[in-house]
Amino acid sequence: MSTLSKDPLAILAAARDGHRLAMARLMSLVEQGGADARLIGSLTFKGAGQAHTVGVTGAPGSGKSTLSSALTSVVRQTGERMAVLAVDPSSPFTGGAILGDRVRMQDHVLDDGVYIRSMATRGHLGGLSLATPQAVRVLDALGWPWVFVETVGVGQVEVEIAGAADTTVVVVNPGWGDSIQANKAGLMEIADIFVINKSERPGADDTRRDIQQMLELSSIGSWEPPIVMTVGTTGEGTEDLWEQIGNHRQHLTKSGELVARRAQRARTEFNEILLRSIEARVVSLSEGALSESLHEQLEARQIDPYEAVEQLMNSLQESRIS
Ligand SMILES: Nc1nc2c(ncn2[C@@H]2O[C@H](COP(=O)(O)OP(=O)(O)OP(=O)(O)O)[C@@H](O)[C@H]2O)c(=O)[nH]1
């Protein structure tokens, strides 16, 4: 299509027909947030829930993008279609991520069965943690059966984003054990599959033992996270990784854990949206006329701070959800 409508409904319809430009536009709108994002979210919510989402997290430069590109080739050979969302928190570590992902896109640019998109939300990270599930849902509702979400595992929020997937893959490199930066406990908690990428390098076996020991110490459920050795640049081990992702998916479905996880995620998202909307309203209230008068009463010691907050909270209950 040469021109693209500004109407989110029309854009969504075009994206459903497979127009790449419309898909890109849709993702931008979700990224930007606001009323259009909200509308797209509500239009796609009910049709989502079919895709299997795979979170890929790991330290900057651990090889997440290289690995998912190699994996894309493996997946395509099986005839499955997949979308990859590279979430860039715009941290100083990941300046090259988007450029790298553009280059990587070239490999699959003519392939209708692959969709790769980098997503960055400038500003605060909270925006990212709300926009990512929305973006995943859009891809899901557009019929992508596999949605991969790549995130740099540096901070808690990024780890949470990747961990909010059906299957979470944690990518580490040989020598991981020496790194103080690695948020080991946090990663152990979310990993369904461990990948030791750059495994041609010395120390890969030590890292494997290290992870194995940690896995033995932590109480695990019915799924024991496998450790897969890969070389992203040659594609070595990526078939094994794809097989393990399939195994995990099967486990989730059979055990009923898939339903439980998704229910838990829905609750988490609900709570986060609730908190943010309350926060936004509290901020606007604290700048309003009522607040001013309460401050005056406080200064005159006519009411105490608890009473002042209570009055403000009461007015919060009275006002409508915006
Ligand atoms: N030696 C070796 N290098 C690798 C391997 N996998 C990836 N690399 C290289 O490691 C560098 C970083 O790879 P990326 O795929 O960009 O890593 P990333 O985790 O996506 O990085 P960020 O998105 O910046 O966090 C690149 O130069 C890759 O070519 C591997 O298995 N062995």
Ligand SMILES: [Mg+2]
């Ligand atoms: Mg990357």
